[in-house]
Amino acid sequence: MIRVLIADDQRVVREGLSMVLALMEGVEVVGTATDGAEAVTLARTVRPDVVLMDLRMPRCDGVEATRRLRTEAPEVRVVVLTTYSDDRSVLDAVRAGARGYLTKDAGGEQIHEALRQVVDDHAVIDPAVQRHLVDAIAGEPAPRPGFPDGLTPREAEVLSLMAGGLSNAEIASRLTVSEATVKSHVNHLFAKIGARDRAQAVAYAFRHDLSVP
Template identity: 90%
Template sequence: MIRVLIADDQRVIREGLGMVLGLMAGVEVVGAAADGTEAVTLALAVRPDVVLMDLRMPRCDGVEATRRLRAEAPEVKVVVLTTYSDDRSVLDALRAGARGYLTKDAGGEQIHEALRQVLDDHAVIDPAVQRHLIDAIAGEPAQRPEFPDGLTPREAEVLSLMAGGLSNGEIAGRLTVSEATVKSHVNHLFAKIGARDRAQAVAYAYRHGLGG
């Protein structure tokens, strides 16, 4: 059983994650915190296996909370789960002691796999932020990509793979998520770009430099 503590300042995120994690086999949610200070206090009290840590929180942010946990409870693993994928956020979190870094585009299966991986002492970095990490380490500050029509990095990635001829099932295998998660991304990106079918989406991808 993987015992998980959720730390996020948004109640809807805490409750949503709690519901998703509660449906996962072998996962138990042992607490939820609204800021970094509360996350550290709860983690020291209940000793979870993993803390899913947001970065931007009041009183004490996720980076500082991760740093404190590494000092006071090094056996507790931290996986960052945030909307931020810029190079500074990634580096600060990893330097503070985080063992994983996921964006909130991550699906349930990806989060579940990340929990298992960090307990096996593996680092887990979302593919959406790996480029930022490489650029930062190389000393070349990365610019967060801006995608048209409000597409998220994951939606743009799905669109690019779609333009490359991959089916939903093949995209799911490539991204290590469920086919249902891919379908959800496809529906969202169709709505954002005004596409009625895959052919229109592929044409849009090539017009905007997202072709596979």
């Protein structure tokens, strides 16, 4: 049984969705909320599998409610169900943690399938809004270059060479610096990434794509 919480500030929508969902096999409506804040509070109490979340609501909108749920009840999946399909709305909802995004033009079977998909840990984006998501991402400025955990370019380079299997002496030769300088870089980067030994540092390098190609 998929337990669903409905969050929408319009009573007619809440009641209409409740009636539609009640006809679906394997679906149970466990509560309704009139805004995002109430949705978060109810979700902590009734622990639904899925929240059908409107975006534009008073006090706390759907994006902020989704963001809170990701922190306070991460096991709860959010499927946005809204009239808004503009680029920014789609991107904000997905970034907040929504696992699905449907417009209110969606039919009952489409909603039912979305519920099943997100419970199985799949993402569901209405084909009608997929283009908006792609356009929004394409319009984002390119990320500024940098390294994780405050690593300097030189520390990242040392870590990369370490992941490539080079010893401190070999790294020093490659970079034309003293072995003492390399040891200093190694100590600093260990402290920044929380590594106790070279094995942990190498694992970190591969996780963050800092290994030598």
